[in-house]
Amino acid sequence: MLEGEILHEDCEGHKGAIKEGGLQWMTAGKGIVHSEMPSSNASSITHCKGLQLWINLSSKHKLVEPSYQEIESKDIAEAEKDGVRVRVIAGEWNGVKSKICTRTPTMYLDFILSPGSRISQPIPIHWNAFVYVLQGQGHFGDARSHHSTAAAHHFLILGLGGDRLEAWNSSDSGLPLRFILVGGEPINEPMVQFGPFVMNTQEEIDQTIDDFENFTNGFEKARHWRSQAVSALGLF
Structure with a gap:
């Protein structure tokens, strides 16, 4: 929130x-x-x-069985290093682990980079991942020096086959750069969706609606x- x-x-x-x-x-x-x-x-x-x-x-x-987890802001796992502050929503960063239990392997990190600071964040090579910028402006790329500039409300889908995200705060205004990095292990299964219901086959969707x-x-x-x-x- x-x-x-x-x-x-x-x-x-x-x-x-x-x-x-x-x-x-x-x-x-x-x-x-x-x-x-x-x-x-x-x-x-x-x-x-x-x-x-x-x-x-x-x-x-x-x-x-359904489950529900709720964590107040003061109890969210956090870490800070070299001008980078991270709130660990899911997964871990620099040895700091989230309290949230996920059934699908997931990385959800909330980064705040002070002016001039940068990160090199590992991402499992077979995972899908994206960045959403909340505040400021930064450069985002990979170890091969391919990078893009993005500002608030920009959404970046990371390319497949990369093993890390390089990001740095390039703002001239002195504002921090805040973005979320979300990644997850792909589920290589058929998917059928109807409204909020997501199953593997149309027959399962029909049964779920009936239930x-x-x-x-x-x-x-x-x-x-x-x-x-x-x-x-x-x-x-």
Whole structure:
């Protein structure tokens, strides 16, 4: 959560307020119904900014029990070295590991580089990865000196076959460069998506929709569940 505050509720009984700088990690597994609404605080409603990432699960994990992890900003793993500060959302950096448990091997790092500082971040050679710039301007490239300049709100897909990301703060304004680096191990399986449902075959999608509509095979707890935050707004 970059700014503001949202309230999470789900049919499994998890409930929490994700405040500025905090994070949540939900694994839907075999089925969960949830809501994420701005806090009733008026300033949070008008100034809610955050990042949301959807990660696929392999077929062996698609029907696991749902789970929910929430970490306040002060408890997120952090490290700092040579003008580089890193918040470790998932994975690890320089020996500092995230508290978040992911079923799909994932790297999610929030970098802040002071003016003139740089990083050389290893990435497993067979992983997919991307960069999203939140603030400032920087150069991004690889060990072969291929690089691009990117500023806030630019999205960079990293090429396959590289083993690291080179990045440095090239801003003349003295502003820090902030970006996220996200990478993950590819799941080389068929994928079929319908709305929020992601499975491996159309038959599995059809079965999942049927389960959702009839509150079966993982959706039993959703039958009588209602989000208190949504109800307060009179939406149902």
